[in-house]
Amino acid sequence: MDSNHIRVAVADDHPVIRLGIEAALDDVPTIRRIGSARDSSELVTLLDAQPCQVLVTDYAMPGGRYGDGLNLLSFLAERYPALRIVVITAIDKPVLIRTLLAKGIQNLLSKADDIAHVAPAVQAAHVGRRYYSPAIAAIVQSLSGDKPITKLSPRESEVISLYVAGNSIMEIAKQLGRSKQTVSTQKVSAMAKLGIASDADLFKFASEVGLVPPPEIS
Missing domain, CATH: 1.10.10.10 (Winged helix-like DNA-binding domain superfamily/Winged helix DNA-binding domain)
Known part of the structure; x- marks a missing residue:
């Protein structure tokens, strides 16, 4: 594996967004994109075929054999324990962001924010640092001021x-x-x-x- 590059996979079922992510990553000399996927089936095939260090994936990506959302994230964590994951989502509900954080996802991007946040999020994930795009950071900040969430009985x-x-x-x-x-x-x-x-x-x-x-x- 080339130690001078971060090997990155991209997964998003929206062609325009996927192309934007690809372009943002391809502009960074230290990042090498190994391929892209439109659903979880293509993603697993890609990850099984090539070494990958960081995945940038849409949260809601229906249609694949391995599901999407939390189910897919759990599957990926079990199958590829060394893989670092950056989640990008159009869902801005605090309860979802809280759930992702509790699941250990520390690199979160909102589709409402500039695509330029993708590359620094990948670099942060690669070295084990957290990264939130501005819209996500605002939600996280609001959560930090909340009283502890009341859990269901x-x-x-x-x-x-x-x-x-x-x-x-x-x-x-x-x-x-x-x-x-x-x-x-x-x-x-x-x-x-x-x-x-x-x-x-x-x-x-x-x-x-x-x-x-x-x-x-x-």
């Missing part, structure tokens, strides 16, 4: 997980041996703690943070 978490998996309140009550009113109250309480007001937002949140399980891979 085990029963609330159980109810929410079953609900976003497609079960009705009645079905959840039957599965858990609780009354319909109890399950409904636990769901409402959990949504209040998460700052979510509607079922539509609950399902969107569940998708963003990986509560909805990916389809099984045969």
